[in-house]
Amino acid sequence: MSQLEIRSLTLENYRQYAGENEIQLQTQSDKSVNVIQGENGAGKSNILNAITLCLYGKESHYDETKDNELESYPYVNRGVLDEVGDNEIAEGRIEITLGEDEPEYIFSRSFRTVKLNSSSFSSQHGELQLKEKRGGDWKSVEHVSTRLNQILPVHVHQYFLFDGERLDEFFGEGYKNRVKNGLLDVSHIELLERGISHLRSFEDDSEKELSDVGDAAERKRDEYEKAKERINDLESDLEQTKTNISETKNHIQKIDEKLQDSANPEVRKKQQRREYLIERLEDIRDDIEEVRKEASRELVKSGPPLYAVESLDFTLSEVRKLSEQGKLPPKIQDTFIEELLEEGQCICGEELTEEHREHLISLQQEMSTVVENNLEGKMAIPGLLQDAHEDAETLMEKRRKLAELEDKEQRKNKELNEISEQLKAHDIPEDVDVQELEKQRTEYEDQLEELQEGKGKLEVRIDQAKENRDEKKKAFNEEVSKEEKNAEILKKMQFIGSSRDELESMKEDIISSVREEIETKMNNYFNEIIWKNEDYTVTLTDEYQVRVEGPRNDNKIGSLSAGERQVLAFSFLAALTSVSGFNAPLVIDTPLGRISSTPKRRLAQNLPEYIDDTQMTFLMTDEEYTDEVRMKMKSHVSNEYKLEFVDEVTEVVPYE
Structure with a gap:
């Protein structure tokens, strides 16, 4: 190894x-797996x-x-x-x-x-x-x-060192942040981020060197400083809003846990259904956002030819009519003009003067252009029309898909509201006050909706404030550049800013490249170790949304079983370790804990192969490392141990 x-x-x-x-x-070179088996505790x-x-x-x-x-x-x-x-x-x-x-x-x-x-x-x-x-x-x-x-x-x-049983939770609520953090962790961009931070600080220090700027520039400086302070205030408000959102979600989660622990099976059933619907709703909303972006990109691409369809149809029709009438191409041919120029006289017998010759040459070039444009137009317009119709169909398909997703969202919301109303009306005496809990939950949901709406508005206002800051900065720089010594400082600042922008661009390129590599590997790993006999397409979007599409191209991530979610999380972590560049072994506790017996055997056979040339140590319970699983993994295992626990003391012994 x-x-x-x-x-x-x-x-x-x-x-x-x-x-x-x-x-x-x-381990041995062809057996990269260790197994340590022990009962819980x-x-x-x-x-x-x-x-x-x-x-x-x-x-x-x-x-x-x-x-x-x-x-x-x-x-x-x-x-x-x-x-x-x-x-x-x-x-x-x-x-x-x-x-x-x-x-x-x-x-x-x-x-x-x-x-x-x-x-x-x-x-x-x-x-x-x-x-x-x-x-x-x-x-x-x-x-x-x-x-x-x-x-x-x-x-x-x-x-590299993780608890497999907790992987079931990885793709739960808020998973996009976990995916994003994982991707950034293995992207090796720490030096770039430090460089960007250093250049930004250097740029601020250089800006303070500007002096003797005059009253007009001082006013512009004051406007620029206020614009920067405005951004800081808005970003502070945004962070507080995010904190409030997190706290509100925690309140809702605690209520959900109490409802899940209800003594009444009907309450527990409704709560389980609600949790499923909420998880599925989040995926649907992610899909809606993605399709809207795709539709917007398609509209930008197809807009001009779509708006010009009637004009293109009319132009093509007119060109064909003129062609049928013999007016296009024009009856004055290049060869006829060429003969006049060679003979040096008109058909009337008059000698061609220099002025006549220049006129004929100009006419010849004009006719050549008319013919060329006529031919190009006749060739290009049908293609433009076909592209326009195809783009229109693609755009309509996006709109249809968006309408379907919005209909799904509406139906899920309706069912969630019904569950909430049913729980509010629940009056069976028991250990938890379901009515009061549901009332509190509704209040927190309303509060969460307001906070999330406020978060969106703040993000828009921050973008607008940054545009305003850039305008104020430009106006200030233009004013202070009138002083020669300030002009030199501004040149330095411009160079620093350009360098910072270049590093930012490099950072984004690296992150994009890592994301694409992780997407490819995650797709391969998932399809290699999943036990179902059908192909899936796993994608990782720019917004860190993970999609698991089946044969019907619908996102199944919200309906994956606990075992399937665990395999998906395994695949993501395997992709991270593979692209991280770190030469380190893997230690996985409870790798098969949430997976049922039938797929467990297939997973046991495929799991040791999904990361090549890496030592893997599996810490498994007796329910995981069954005789069947052991037989499937045997060809990959170098060392097997068993934990014998007696009188609060564990002894590590060879597995027999």
């Missing part, structure tokens, strides 16, 4: 792992937590359903803590050996827990340590974070 891999993981007194537990994970997920704690000082995948206070769930194994007295300390460590063909790096982090009493603890971890092999010897590395960032930076580690 040419990729970097985890060769061994050592856990000493960490959580369920008492004493020193070393897990060998180096045996410490399977804590292997993933140990890796993130060691490398980044954080247990990124801690089970939030458990008590998350360190006092009750300490780093150090509880059995080890039982052996020490109150206010005494127990210690442990995590060590990860990385390398390609041989060990190259040893990352380690120690931790300690103070036993305050039999049920209260305080835990801390130490600094990350690194030893690197140089010339056969292990040397300590001072700038550990620099080297770690070269291998697997903190801002991308979640795409």
